[in-house]
Amino acid sequence: MQQEKLTTEVQLFRLRGNSLTQEQDEVVREVPITIFLNDQEFVTMVCSPSAIDALVAGFLLVEGIITDRKDLLGIKVLPEEGFVWAETVQSNPAESLFLKRCLASCCGRGRSTFYFMNDAGLKPVEANFTVKASQIKALNERRESQGLVFKSTGGTHGAALCTAQEILYFYEDIGRHNAVDKVLGRAFLDGVPFNDKFVLLSGRISSEMIVKVARVGVPLIISRSAPTDLALNMANSLNITVVGFVRQDRLNIYTHPERVVIDDKE
Missing domain, CATH: 3.40.140.10 (Cytidine Deaminase, domain 2)
Structure with a gap:
């Protein structure tokens, strides 16, 4: 996995009207990465091969695995192997609930608002930003x-x-x-x-x-x-x-x- 190289050149046949020509073009690269969380295989995702440390930090953050900067001890990216090792201060219950379905109703309407257990505890955002x-x-x-x-x-x-x-x-x-x-x-x-x-x-x-x-x-x-x-x-x-x-x-x-x-x- 070549870090930061987001495109690659390919040969293609391009048809314009009735004219067929062979040309070079750029296509975006797609690579798999596997995240190991505290030495345990956690998840594999496909992505563009750049800013992998930011991707992993953001993923752990939005999934509720970490909530504060001090929760994250480090991220080590091994681009050639397609592996990322992330270490946190301690295991979070959210790890075991990752991708487990939740069918809790919201606001008495009987509607399944949050599909996954880790999302059910979200609180309204408080901000005066305009x-x-x-x-x-x-x-x-x-x-x-x-x-x-x-x-x-x-x-x-x-x-x-x-x-x-x-x-x-x-x-x-x-x-x-x-x-x-x-x-x-x-x-x-x-x-x-x-x-x-x-x-x-x-x-x-x-x-x-x-x-x-x-x-x-x-x-x-x-x-x-x-x-x-x-x-x-x-x-x-x-x-x-x-x-x-x-x-x-x-x-x-x-x-x-x-x-x-x-x-x-x-």
């Missing part, structure tokens, strides 16, 4: 301009962690979940607080994305794409603002609109 609509649009354009691997291959998702003024971290990955884990993981490793930031992404806002931002206390998640109904139900319950379809001069605010300030002059 951002202007014009800032959202500007930062989304900046995120799209940074997606160089997507521009060359069309095969990645992009995610960014932002303040109201700037993009702090940006990563691309073949998986939209991985891209979010990478930006959250890097901020976690750097000791950056989350309650005055927002996540900006290219792909669909699903319920899993809401769980990720709720876990770390990010109050706002924004995408150029659409949310799902379950994501919106969960976001309402967890006090998270969801903004979708950010395109040039428009955007949709689905939940908790008080965090988006409409500019006086748009």
Whole structure:
């Protein structure tokens, strides 16, 4: 696994009208990594081969395996073997509950809101953070301009962690979940607080994305794409603002609109 090399060249036959030509093109790389947690095999995932330490830290964080920087003793990446060794201070009950189904109802409506046991204890996000609509649009354009691997291959998702003024971290990955884990993981490793930031992404806002931002206390998640109904139900319950379809001069605010300030002059 070649660290940081995200694309590779391939030969292809391209048909334009009735003309067939043989050409070279770039495709995105996809690699498997296996995480060993405290010397026990934990999970195997596929990802783009960059920022693996941030990906693993973010994954452990959003899954509830670690909650504080001091919980994580270290991450050792062995790129050639495709192995990552992560060590925590002590075993967390969340490890044994990882991926176990949970069908607990929410708010008396008899609806299965949290599918996995580790998600059932999430609490509403408490944050007074606000951002202007014009800032959202500007930062989304900046995120799209940074997606160089997507521009060359069309095969990645992009995610960014932002303040109201700037993009702090940006990563691309073949998986939209991985891209979010990478930006959250890097901020976690750097000791950056989350309650005055927002996540900006290219792909669909699903319920899993809401769980990720709720876990770390990010109050706002924004995408150029659409949310799902379950994501919106969960976001309402967890006090998270969801903004979708950010395109040039428009955007949709689905939940908790008080965090988006409409500019006086748009």
